[in-house]
Amino acid sequence: MGLTTPLATGSASTRDGQSPVVEIDDVSLAFETADGVVQALSHVSLSIRQGEFVSLIGPSGCGKTTLLRVIADLETATDGHVAVNGVSPEQARRSRHYGYVFQAPALYPWRTVGRNIALPLEIMGVAKGERAARVKAGLGLVNLDGFENKFPWQLSGGMQQRASIARALSFDPDLLLMDEPFGALDEIVRDKLNAQLLDLWRRTGKTVVFVTHSIPEAVFLSTRIVVMSPRPGRVHDIVDCDLDRGRTLDIRETPAFLAVAHRVREGLRAGHSYVD
Amino acid sequence: MSTEAQPLQTAGRGGRRSPVPSLTVARLVGGHAIPVLVVVGCILALWYAAAVGMNADLQRDAFSNAGTRYTARDFMLGTWSQERPRLPAPHQIAAEIGKTVFGLPATSKRSLLFHARVTLEATLFGFVLGSLFGFVLSLLVVHVPSLDRGMMPWIVASQTVPVVALAPMIVVLLNQVAVTGLLPKAIIAAYLSFFPVTVGMVKGLRSAEPLQHDLLRTYSASTAQTLVKLRLPASRPMLFASLKVGVAASLVGTIVAEVTKSEDGGLGARLLAGSYYGQTIQIWAALLVAAVCGAVLVGLVGAVERGLSARGGGR
Numbered sequence: 315m316g317l318t319t320p321l322a323t324g325s326a327s328t329r330d331g332q333s334p335v336v337e338i339d340d341v342s343l344a345f346e347t348a349d350g351v352v353q354a355l356s357h358v359s360l361s362i363r364q365g366e367f368v369s370l371i372g373p374s375g376c377g378k379t380t381l382l383r384v385i386a387d388l389e390t391a392t393d394g395h396v397a398v399n400g401v402s403p404e405q406a407r408r409s410r411h412y413g414y415v416f417q418a419p420a421l422y423p424w425r426t427v428g429r430n431i432a433l434p435l436e437i438m439g440v441a442k443g444e445r446a447a448r449v450k451a452g453l454g455l456v457n458l459d460g461f462e463n464k465f466p467w468q469l470s471g472g473m474q475q476r477a478s479i480a481r482a483l484s485f486d487p488d489l490l491l492m493d494e495p496f497g498a499l500d501e502i503v504r505d506k507l508n509a510q511l512l513d514l515w516r517r518t519g520k521t522v523v524f525v526t527h528s529i530p531e532a533v534f535l536s537t538r539i540v541v542m543s544p545r546p547g548r549v550h551d552i553v554d555c556d557l558d559r560g561r562t563l564d565i566r567e568t569p570a571f572l573a574v575a576h577r578v579r580e581g582l583r584a585g586h587s588y589v590d
Numbered sequence: 591m592s593t594e595a596q597p598l599q600t601a602g603r604g605g606r607r608s609p610v611p612s613l614t615v616a617r618l619v620g621g622h623a624i625p626v627l628v629v630v631g632c633i634l635a636l637w638y639a640a641a642v643g644m645n646a647d648l649q650r651d652a653f654s655n656a657g658t659r660y661t662a663r664d665f666m667l668g669t670w671s672q673e674r675p676r677l678p679a680p681h682q683i684a685a686e687i688g689k690t691v692f693g694l695p696a697t698s699k700r701s702l703l704f705h706a707r708v709t710l711e712a713t714l715f716g717f718v719l720g721s722l723f724g725f726v727l728s729l730l731v732v733h734v735p736s737l738d739r740g741m742m743p744w745i746v747a748s749q750t751v752p753v754v755a756l757a758p759m760i761v762v763l764l765n766q767v768a769v770t771g772l773l774p775k776a777i778i779a780a781y782l783s784f785f786p787v788t789v790g791m792v793k794g795l796r797s798a799e800p801l802q803h804d805l806l807r808t809y810s811a812s813t814a815q816t817l818v819k820l821r822l823p824a825s826r827p828m829l830f831a832s833l834k835v836g837v838a839a840s841l842v843g844t845i846v847a848e849v850t851k852s853e854d855g856g857l858g859a860r861l862l863a864g865s866y867y868g869q870t871i872q873i874w875a876a877l878l879v880a881a882v883c884g885a886v887l888v889g890l891v892g893a894v895e896r897g898l899s900a901r902g903g904g905r
Contacts, residue, residue, distance in 0.1 A: 386808055387807075388807060407807070407808065407810050408810045410809065414804075414805070417801075418801055420799070420801045420802055420804075422820070422823065424823045424824075424826070425823075433809075434809045436819070437811045437815050438809065
């Protein structure tokens with residue numbers, strides 16, 4: 315394990331990985347749509363400990379994004395129990411326990427990159443001088459030094475998504491929720507950002523929940539991979555992925571990596587074999 | 591400027607070639623001037639032709655009453671210089687504008703500048719009132735769900751009442767409660783201008799994407815913060831579009847009000863007096879000045895918008 319100085323932040327209940335950061339217990343969620351009720355999640359249970367990097371992987375419609383949104387209190391479970399840092403998702407959201415990175419960068423086009431990163435700080439009432447310092451640190455964290463006064467449209471897609479990660483980290487939440495953040499990027503940029511994200515996770519010791527539909531991405535980044543299957547969305551398998559945390563992109567050629575990837579692929583296949 | 595450099599210059603500007611004699615003309619060719627001038631020329635030609643046709647009856651009567659013999663040329667020139675033509679020729683209107691705008695002191699009751707000022711005062715006052723009212727209404731509609739369903743039909747219904755019918759009633763009613771002068775006209779202007787602002791701003795305040803709202807929700811932002819940080823900035827294009835419509839509607843409202851309440855003057859009063867005495871040239875001159883006022887007002891709103899977006903670094 316590369317991380318030698320765990321950050322002493324967050325609520326006491328999450329220290330030492332004793333009690334889980336995210337506790338999902340038998341959660342179900344049904345959407346009312348025009349075509350009737352859609353069961354998005356069915357009896358999902360999952361426990362995420364501090365400092366873990368957990369990926370949710372599955373085909374579209376398996377409820378992985380919905381599950382992340384339930385943790386973030388952007389959706390409410392119809393059944394079951396969810397706790398984030400020992401409190402309800404709503405309380406966790408109100409006390410700003412997590413940072414959320416969306417599929418699209420969702421930068422506000424009328425704000426510069428710097429002011430986009432400062433947005434959560436403005437809302438949380440952080441003083442101006444402190445804001446400037448945190449924006450600078452955030453830009454450095456995602457290698458965007460010098461882009462503070464550019465507008466989002468002047469940045470490439472990869473840079474925009476990096477800016478959105480800096481925005482999510484600007485108020486230093488312990489928990490980072492990421493919903494296919496690199497899904498819209500090309501593979502080369504994606505590889506680079508994956509390496510940077512892994513490095514960032516190692517340095518900060520955050521807990522990350524990461525939604526993806528890419529097997530290599532999930533295996534490369536995660537300490538655990540939750541394989542989900544669709545209709546109704548449920549957890550099919552949970553794969554431990556205890557590769558060396560100092561891993562680089564080269565690790566993807568190793569037998570250990572391929573073995574995990576194989577198991578994830580098998581899980582995905584078994585989960586919706588009727589599609590073939 | 592030398593004419594020798596001219597062929598190079600023309601080629602450099604959009605590559606349009608034309609045998610132009612000077613650099614100034616070359617510059618006009620490069621821009622939009624030529625298409626605009628061609629359109630204006632066509633309109634003027636049609637106008638003069640229409641004036642001959644529209645005023646032909648009057649001209650024939652005039653000549654036959656006087657017993658003069660006339661050529662086709664006399665006839666045509668006659669139709670363009672009548673005192674009370676059905677359709678005045680452009681140069682007659684231009685002469686009238688020249689006389690009443692530049693030929694008289696701006697304080698004279700016969701000066702179009704005086705009347706334009708009276709109209710613009712009520713227009714701007716009404717526009718400010720209407721825009722503020724429209725903006726407040728849009729805030730209520732966006733933030734109070736029951737008002738969205740309960741109020742929008744009334745707002746829409748308010749605009750289906752013809753303002754020509756409503757204006758005299760408002761003037762009379764306000765007169766009863768001793769509200770006179772600028773205010774009744776401004777209220778009628780506001781009545782027309784609040785509507786586009788309300789409709790536009792309701793749309794504008796709702797124009798932010800769901801993802802941008804989700805983002806603020808993850809920060810647990812308050813309603814006021816969502817308004818200031820997201821809804822208002824996102825509504826800016828709609829704001830200026832609806833302000834442009836609003837300011838034009840405000841001008842229309844003021845002129846309609848002035849037809850009813852003509853004692854204070856104004857372009858509407860000029861229109862009324864012109865039609866009362868059959869002074870078609872005067873009517874057209876007032877119409878044209880009103881059109882110029884409208885264009886200037888809309889242009890000013892546009893200039894404010896451009897000024898703001900230059901500062902905000904928008905695309």
